Amino acid sequence: MQTFLDFFSFTDPNVRWVVLGIMAMCAGAALVGVFAFLQKKSLVGDAISHAILPGICLSFLITESKATWALLPGAFLTGWFSLIAIDYLTRHTKLKSDSAIALVLSVFYGVGILLLTMIQNMELAQQSGLDKFLFGKAAAMVYEDVLVLIGLSILIAVVIFSLYRPFRLLSFNPEYAQSLGYPIRFLEGLLSGLTVLSVAIGVQAVGVVLMAALLITPAATARYWTNSLSVMLILATFFGAFSGLMGTYISYTYPHMPTGPWVVTVLSVIAILSVLLGRKKGVLASQRQLRRNGRKMLEENLLKCLYHLGEMDNEWQKKRTWAEITQKRLFTKKQLQRAWKALSRKKLLLADREGLLLSKEGEKMGRRITKIHRLWELYLTKHLHLASDHVHEDAEAIEHVITPELEKELEHQLGYPVLDPHEEPIPYNEDDKKDT
């Protein structure tokens, strides 16, 4: 509890700076990560982060300083170069993108290790600690490093905020963006530049291997909660910053714990939870939707079946026995039970031991489904020229999803026909105004 208070009161200036720096960095990476994710280029971020290592070593060889400002130019340069290399290889050779990414990633990293170990064996006074870039050195960051981190993250946020519209177009529909006269090449370059920048600053905190997670995971997580880009950006930033906070907290509480891996672990746990629980694409939400659809179809099929039975003797307000119903359409006992219980709760039918009786409202709904089914069959034969014996299956599915607006449009387009392709009457409810 004491460490909790110590940490979250931010009285320790060291803690304050490190936390702020990590959170800013995670947020910045999450922001650009969203665009990389939407362009399906998440793994390129992984390649960039590995490719930064040789740049850091080269910078160090030239400047002999470990300060962020000194290492950043080299890091940026090789990171950028790796992007160009991947782009060139996928465009101009027969190598596929996955091989190109893996190749560039591992070779740049190998050269980085070569340079790093060379520097370590050179016994330069400043060199110790350079290898911290491999796993990150979050806890060892100083005030100046943090200032650079925060400054660059703000820069990333400002650029993305002010170019929000073009970036959005670029991610969803580059051809359209081009036709509107946006400078596509420039925008793409700018976005790549921001990605390289955020990776270059992030590597300090979490290391080359795990940096990819800060780009990919927040975006992938946010996607499960929203369909809107702006909300996605906000959520991803939040997930990134929150994990940054938690990661630093854990390594503050248990000093031998590394910060970067914990940031990534927190992020990943949030991601897995979102995959399960997410409101938009989550597994549970999809299953719930699936079940709901299944229930709706079952209930509508029962109403339709009762309506069809009514059609036989033009008597809809008549009780139909269980045997009649199951003869007309194959329902299992369980299905039938589920459906009539739900429908009688909605007052669409009455049930007793012998059978089911449609209410007025139920009859109307049964008629509507039957109408849509037959209208759709007619539409398919008339407008798509399908044979009349091929349209039933399709209508069985579509009758449950047609909205009232589409229903009106369908009636209107076909001119309120009376017979479907199987010469069966198309029934209308009284309020389907027949204005033709």
Added chain:
Amino acid sequence: MIHHSKEHDRKKRKKRMDTFWIILTGSLVATCSALVGCFLVLRKMAMVGDAISHAVLPGIVLAYLVAQTRDSLPMLIGAAIFGVLITILIETLHQQGKMQIDAAIGLSFTWLFALGVILISVYAGRVDLDQDCVLYGEIAYIPIDIWFWNGQDMGPKAVWQLGGLLGVIVLLLVLGYKGLKITTFDEKFAASLGISTIFWHYALMSLVSFTTVLSFESVGAILVVAFLVGPASTAYLLSKRLSEMLFLAVLLGILAALSGYFLATWLNASIAGGMAAAVGLEFVLALIWVSIKKKSLEIAFEEI
């Protein structure tokens, strides 16, 4: 004086022997990786290979903790479990979770790698494994870890282990060449012939895990990707047939191990890093060669 020079001779011979073992180990890593890597490249699964090589880390650490030895059998089991685990995780996120494949790969391997690093930190005292080893291996120490059999010096353990792995890979290639080839190039055709694509998929993934583990001490979990993908990609550029590609990849891998060793000693740097750099150099040279050939072909066409 004479005694001194004898001592000197012995040291020199020992050093030459060490060099031999290191290059042999590197070549074995390169050969195993090149053979497996060709199929990864052809199946467009290079990044899955990358992911597996990262994901075996927690498996290796857990195996250490459970078995309390540096023996390779528990490590192999641990790594194989995690290698298969990550392929299942990626598949589940992609299929059930509807996550796009690049994000699913990225999320899975960074997470498992992070868990591995955390485990190393938690059990720092009990696990004889350090972070540097994960990142670039310690091939220079390979000749120290000798296998004694009946009191006889049989050479480095790693050489025997990698040799064994190579045997398994070659055996699988010889016995299952047709299956591997057909499932790689035409999954549907393979299925129509009754060849199990799933079997070959997981067999390949297990081989990737094994290769990573046994290469772990020599080149680390990340540089092995250079050996998996590099020579295979270079060979892919240069060849038109699978058998040609496999042969070329092995040749290029061994050449990279050899030249990488001398590059590293010249620069006084990590040998594994040098070998990976040599892999890259080979690729660049092949790329230049291919584009010159293409250019001259184009010119020839224009002249016609």
